[in-house]
Amino acid sequence: xxxxxxxxxxxxxxxxxxxxxxxxxxxxxxxxxxxxxxxxxxxxxxxxxxxxxxxxxxxxxxxxxxxxxxxxxxxxxxxxxxxxxxxxxxxxxxxxxxxxxxxxxxxxxxxxxxxxxxxxxxxxxxxxxxxxxxxxxxxxxxxxxxxxxxxxxxxxxxxxxxxxxxxxxxxxxxxxxxxxxxxxxxxxxxxxxxxxxxxxxxxxxxxxxxxxxxxxxxxxxxxxxxxxxxxxxxxxxxxxxxxxxxx
Amino acid sequence: xxxxxxxxxxxxxxxxxxxxxxxxxxxxxxxxxxxxxxxxxxxxxxxxxxxxxxxxxxxxxxxxxxxxxxxxxxxxxxxxxxxxxxxxxxxxxxxxxxxxxxxxxxxxxxxxxxxxxxxxxxxxxxxxxxxxxxxxxxxxxxxxxxxxxxxxxxxxxxxxxxxxxxxxxxxxxxxxxxxxxxxxxxxxxxxxxxxxxxxxxxxxxxxxxxxxxxxxxxxxxxxxxxxxxxxxxxxxxxxxxxxxxxxxxxxxxxxxxxxxxxxxxxxxxxxxxxxxxxxxxxxxxxxxxxxxxxxxxxxxxxxxxxxxxxxxxxxxxxxxxxxxxxxxxxxxxxxxxxxxxxxxxxxxxxxxxxxxxxxxxxxxxxxxxxxxxxxxxxxxxxxxxxxxxxx
Numbered sequence: 001x002x003x004x005x006x007x008x009x010x011x012x013x014x015x016x017x018x019x020x021x022x023x024x025x026x027x028x029x030x031x032x033x034x035x036x037x038x039x040x041x042x043x044x045x046x047x048x049x050x051x052x053x054x055x056x057x058x059x060x061x062x063x064x065x066x067x068x069x070x071x072x073x074x075x076x077x078x079x080x081x082x083x084x085x086x087x088x089x090x091x092x093x094x095x096x097x098x099x100x101x102x103x104x105x106x107x108x109x110x111x112x113x114x115x116x117x118x119x120x121x122x123x124x125x126x127x128x129x130x131x132x133x134x135x136x137x138x139x140x141x142x143x144x145x146x147x148x149x150x151x152x153x154x155x156x157x158x159x160x161x162x163x164x165x166x167x168x169x170x171x172x173x174x175x176x177x178x179x180x181x182x183x184x185x186x187x188x189x190x191x192x193x194x195x196x197x198x199x200x201x202x203x204x205x206x207x208x209x210x211x212x213x214x215x216x217x218x219x220x221x222x223x224x225x226x227x228x229x230x231x232x233x234x235x236x237x238x239x240x241x242x243x244x245x246x247x
Numbered sequence: 248x249x250x251x252x253x254x255x256x257x258x259x260x261x262x263x264x265x266x267x268x269x270x271x272x273x274x275x276x277x278x279x280x281x282x283x284x285x286x287x288x289x290x291x292x293x294x295x296x297x298x299x300x301x302x303x304x305x306x307x308x309x310x311x312x313x314x315x316x317x318x319x320x321x322x323x324x325x326x327x328x329x330x331x332x333x334x335x336x337x338x339x340x341x342x343x344x345x346x347x348x349x350x351x352x353x354x355x356x357x358x359x360x361x362x363x364x365x366x367x368x369x370x371x372x373x374x375x376x377x378x379x380x381x382x383x384x385x386x387x388x389x390x391x392x393x394x395x396x397x398x399x400x401x402x403x404x405x406x407x408x409x410x411x412x413x414x415x416x417x418x419x420x421x422x423x424x425x426x427x428x429x430x431x432x433x434x435x436x437x438x439x440x441x442x443x444x445x446x447x448x449x450x451x452x453x454x455x456x457x458x459x460x461x462x463x464x465x466x467x468x469x470x471x472x473x474x475x476x477x478x479x480x481x482x483x484x485x486x487x488x489x490x491x492x493x494x495x496x497x498x499x500x501x502x503x504x505x506x507x508x509x510x511x512x513x514x515x516x517x518x519x520x521x522x523x524x525x526x527x528x529x530x531x532x533x534x535x536x537x538x539x540x541x542x543x544x545x546x547x548x549x550x551x552x553x554x555x556x557x558x559x560x561x562x563x564x565x566x567x568x569x570x571x572x573x574x575x576x577x578x579x580x581x582x583x584x585x586x587x588x589x590x591x592x593x594x595x596x597x598x599x600x601x602x603x604x605x606x607x608x609x610x611x612x613x614x615x616x617x618x619x620x621x622x623x624x625x626x627x628x629x630x631x632x633x634x635x636x637x638x
Contacts, residue, residue: 057481077483085481089474095263107255108482136266152478 008071010035010160010191011056016065018051018214025051027214029065033193035159038186040202041195042238043211049195050088052211053162056193057085069160081109084158088165090145091152094138098129098148101137102155109156116155123151126181128174143169150178160191167201179204199235210238217241248491252484256492260466261499274462274500278454278508283515285450295337296395297356299347302328302340304366309418321417323370324362326410327384331360332402348387358388358399370411447518448527448599449572451508452534455501456592459535460562463497463542464555472551476634486634490543490627494536501535502528521606527599530612533619534595540626547633566592594618 011033018026026048033039041049054060056067058080072079092101099120106116124130127147137145146169153161167175182192183204194205202208203222210218210225218225218241222234231237264271304324331338339356341347347359362384363369369382386403388396470476479489505528512518520527541562549555566572569579569587576587587593598615601607609616 054477059477059480077485080481081483083481085478087474087477089472089477091474091478093259093263093475094469094473095267096259097262097266100259100262104255104259105478105482108252108479108484110249110251110483 008035009033009068010037010070011039011193012066012068013052013056014066016052016055016067017063018048018055018060019063024214026055026062026065029211029214029216031209031216031219033191035191036186036189037206038182038192038194038204040205040208041193041211042197042199042202042208042234043195044197047211048214049211050164051214053085053164053193053195057083057162081156082159084153084156084161084163086150086153086161086163086166088168090142090149092137092145092148095136097134097136098124098140098151099133101148101152105152106155111156119155119157123154126154126177127151128177143171143174146170147174158190161193163192163194165195165197167196167198175201199233199238202234208234210241212242248485248488252488253492253495256484256489257495257499260493260496264500270462274458275504275507277458278451278504279511281454282447282450282508282512285446294334296335296358296399297337297339298358298360298399299341299350299356300328300331300338301342301344301347301359301361303344303364304362305364306367307371319417321367321414323367323410323414326413327362327403327406330406330409330413332405335398335402351387351389354389357395358386360399360403361385361387367414370414446573447512448603449570449596451505451512452531452592452595452599453566453570453572454508455504455531455534456538456566456595457563458504459497459501459538460542460545461555461559463493463539464546464549464558465552466493467543467546468549468552468555471546480634486631489634490540490631493543494539494627497535497539498532501531505531518603520603522602522604523608526609526612527602530595530598530602530616530619533616533623534592537591537619537623537626540623540628540630543630544626544633565590569593571596591619591622594622 009032011031013029013031016026016029017024029048029052031039031052041052043049051060055062056069058074066073069079069083093104096104102120102123103116106119111119120133121130124133127150129144129147129151132140132144137148140148146166150163150166153163167178170178179201182194186192186206196202205222207219207221208225209216218237220228225237225241226232226234229237229240231240264274302324304322306320306322306324309319309321328338328340341359344359344361347356347361350356351359363382366382366384369380372379373381384403384407386399388399467476470479480486509520509524509527513520545558546555549558565586569576569583570590570593571587576584576593579587594615598612598619601612601615605611
């Protein structure tokens with residue numbers, strides 16, 4: 001534990017609020033994610049998970065509050081070069097091949113030819129698309145495109161990764177492999193922030209934050225949350241917190 | 248700005264076109280189709296125009312002169328009918344002027360050519376007496392197609408000049424100035440410039456504009472919808488790099504397009520390019536740059552491809568009607584003219600026409616160039632700022 005306390009915080013969110021007109025998408029959200037942690041943002045649709053991630057990546061501007069990535073308060077290009085982002089949409093170029101998609105992001109993040117070739121082989125093996133390098137994204141199945149999208153956000157070996165619902169449409173076997181991989185890179189010091197609404201999956205996270213209507217209603221290790229509500233599953237624990245009978 | 252990232256965008260976009268063969272075909276074939284369509288519709292020789300001819304000229308006997316045969320009859324009207332261009336015109340002879348005019352009104356024929364009874368006699372009078380009224384041939388014409396009207400007038404004028412010359416030399420005279428006219432005479436056409444020469448530079452500019460604007464709008468609507476744009480924005484790439492990368496891609500596509508079109512236009516329609524081809528291509532690239540920026544800006548107003556397509560008439564019609572594609576800006580109603588000067592394509596067409604037909608250089612078309620450069624700079628900067636604002 002002492003080792004963990006010594007690590008810097010990869011993500012600091014303090015008093016973050018975002019209003020879309022009258023709707024409060026985020027309401028005074030505060031989260032700290034130490035480097036090397038797999039942190040899960042849990043909550044139903046519309047609870048503000050995606051908004052929080054978009055603000056952290058600099059895609060949206062907050063109404064108030066503060067976000068720091070590696071100690072930088074505004075996501076500048078230098079910091080962004082160390083961050084990976086996988087949007088909820090299958091954000092790949094349909095009329096380009098798997099390789100061309102990866103090559104674009106490799107070049108945008110400044111990978112040289114040699115490093116890109118190595119990384120491309122690695123991420124393709126990881127997402128199980130090695131045999132599809134020359135295939136057009138439009139010819140891949142939905143799940144395969146989703147895996148390609150994940151590969152695109154990992155190709156530059158980011159130190160911090162924001163993954164918005166990365167396991168949607170991925171079959172159970174591969175999903176298990178994903179989680180194993182996320183924990184593995186976390187052990188190497190990479191910080192992973194994941195949103196999901198699959199409560200059962202969240203047990204793979206080191207810690208989770210439960211979001212409801214833009215507020216953090218509970219935070220802690222999955223086991224700890226279950227224990228404190230006496231719930232059998234994380235889903236029951238979430239429902240307990242949503243009702244307000246958690247501690 | 249990192250050239251590497253800019254080129255990464257350019258490369259990806261170009262590769263996309265390589266994979267998407269149909270869009271590639273559209274990009275190259277549409278302008279070609281337009282040039283071919285317009286070329287064959289307007290540019291070819293006008294042939295087989297149906298006209299009715301009423302020759303009421305009774306002619307006259309030549310003045311008694313011992314060098315001429317006795318009772319030499321001169322009839323300029325007959326001479327005109329003989330000298331009409333039978334390839335251009337399909338002629339039927341009639342005797343009823345009112346019926347002939349009615350046939351024109353009903354659209355049965357394009358024109359009624361009516362030569363009055365005393366035509367030869369009146370010419371003779373006018374030749375001797377400068378103050379006598381000048382006789383004229385009535386051409387009652389359906390002017391709805393300026394090309395056909397011009398062809399008819401040209402044929403009648405040529406025939407009149409030839410017939411008159413024949414008549415004058417038959418009675419032993421020398422060259423006579425024309426004392427007769429064709430009424431009404433439209434000041435249109437004539438000369439050796441074919442209509443196709445006039446509009447080809449316009450069609451090329453127009454095609455580049457349409458293709459670039461359309462494809463940019465759709466590409467950027469897709470970037471937004473699919474989430475790829477967000478991914479780009481979360482990367483170290485700047486908005487300027489994204490916009491520049493795309494601009495380069497579309498500039499290159501425009502260049503390939505225009506080379507294909509120019510070659511086709513020269514081979515198919517014998518279009519003469521008097522001026523500097525490189526300058527003509529540079530103007531096309533400027534048109535592509537500017538309209539690419541316009542496309543990005545417009546894409547912000549569209550949520551999907553269907554909405555994007557709705558922009559087509561919005562940019563299509565003002566450009567077709569007001570930018571001087573088929574007729575000069577000066578010939579549209581005065582109250583619409585200021586609007587025409589607001590359409591950037593107008594300057595592109597003007598520049599291309601001046602370069603390709605008049606052989607003008609930078610020194611003459613600098614104003615057009617300046618407007619196009621300004622337009623491109625404005626729309627590209629605005630689109631980069633627009634992307635930034637979304638952040």
